[in-house]
Amino acid sequence: MSKSMLAVVKDSPNEGVSIKEIPVPTPKKGELLVKVKLASICGTDINIYNWNSWAESHIKPPIVIGHEVVGEVIKINGDNPQNLKPGDLVSSETHIFCGHCYQCKIGNKHICENVELFGIGRNGGFAEYATIPIRTSWKNDKAIPIEAMSSQEPLGNAVHVVTTAGVKDKEVLVMGLGPTGLCAVAAAKALGAKKVIAVNRGAYRRNLGKIMGADEVYDKLPQKYFDKMDVVLEMSGNETAIQIGFEAARISATVIIFGIPKDDITLNFGKYFIDKELTVKGVFGRRIWDTWITVSDLLKSGKVDLTKIITHRFAMKDFEKAMEVMKSGECGKVLLVP
Template sequence: MLAVVKENPEPGVVIKQMPIPVVQDEEVLVKLVYSSICGTDIGIYDWIPWAQGHIKPPQIIGHEMVGQVVEVKSEKETKIQKGDYVSSETHIFCLNCYQCQIKNYHICENMQLFGIGRNGSFAEYATIPLRTTWKNDPSIPVESMSVQEPLGNAVNVVTKAQVKGKKVLVMGLGPTGLCAGMVAKAYGAKEVVGVNRREYRRELALKVGFDRAVEALDEKEYGTFEAVLEMSGNRVGIQVALDAARIAGKIIAFGIPKEEINIDWGKYMINKELSIESVFGRMIWETWEDTTKLLISGEVDLRKIITHRFKLSEFEEAMKVMKSGECGKVLLEV
């Protein structure tokens, strides 16, 4: 089968023929239909320090996906059957640690990551543990099924922010930021404003339902947002998030900075009484259930943020588009 492989501990990938994986106990073998490129995959491609610490080449990369089940290997009863359209939860939990015992599976202490710590979905076939396999509702458009990971992150972020009736700021309009705006509108936010340097992303934000999208926030609006969704992971973005939030407002931290960030603790955490919560991935499976409801009802249509499609063999071109930032979600058709 054709696969995108991090062959050596260096930047770049190799697109090559690999053996079809053999399904192990309590796993499914899936024939991929679509796999989408995540921001994380850029870091893996460029071989940033985080990737060096998490990937042992050779490794098939990719983790956002939808595929059809070819084989189920399980001793237990399962509702997943041959032919089902399934997606994978990237956070593969252990079921044994303290966090798993209290059902915080998404922050498992022994977490393995699909497409990062084990072979992933930029390939014609992949194996997924049954416990992290999500059976999709057949009424959802198949290409949307592949993009549920960023949507799920957004659902978790917006749920924590409790946006109903509030003025909401979204810092950073990558795919997850765009999803966050769509979900905030669906969950009854009074007004949703997005901030991004790129015109392309601001236009996309307006298309998917943001009330406004600006290059930089006018200082006159500082202190007026009841909920701020920090999706940028950018030093300036984080500073604006702190200033834009209203007194006693809430910030949800999602974007991961590449550098250490200093904040004026007294000014923001005490005098301003801000509350800052964070999101790392999706609640398993509560977030996926909420995500499904939004997709079935049509309140969120992920096809609006899918801007580019490539064949698996065209991965290098797809990565170029990803790096340009002139895109929404980039889909690989397998």
């Protein structure tokens, strides 16, 4: 095994990244060393690349970025309750939980009070090799296409959203078709929604919404759906879209909020929360590990085919080209091959 590797490094508090040779990491006690097979770029990576205020408050350069990965186990250092073996294909849960805070104790590891983020608060996986804590590694079933293994994070978010809402036999509105919105369409259909309607401004992702199984897609929600939807999944973070989602919710509907608005937003509190007696719930990340189990079942059974939203693939060394495509919004998931 060589001693150095290619990696995408955020090495200064400015826009951009460096693609360079760095030493192959050594796994600490409780960590795995994996050979990264595939990685995919997340919207968060655009924030990191652009170095916005979110990135500034979460990242201390230098750091190897990238958190959506699948890697082959090379070395295991420490207790191995999952009985992982070299050659297994593992993905990493992005939320590295502490295991002892109040939320971890009551079964909410995904909202751990001391969470550390893979590829954000510590070195991640846009590299030839990566170290992953054993406790946040997920052993993939080899029946699942490897392309899907690296993109389980958005599907996990979507499954958490959809299962929190409860969609069986319901008419579901998805506001926003970023990768997680696209996965929400697929998950809602797979989990028994009667009808899924999706709204997105860009035509490219409206088309992907259709491919993922939406019954109808719109640039702008038709008036006939106002006050009609049983379930609204807010995946956009856009103020106008959020307001339209609340307009579309029928009396006593369920609204799940996932997209994060950049700034404060205005909502008619009385009209939506009280007059309509809505159930409104925020969702963050994926439940560890129940969401992952559902994701794995959906992928294994073929009820969700994530490969349909993988639109681009680049060599890791061409990260800049991949980032261009990500920024254009004319893409689904973009994969990196080390």
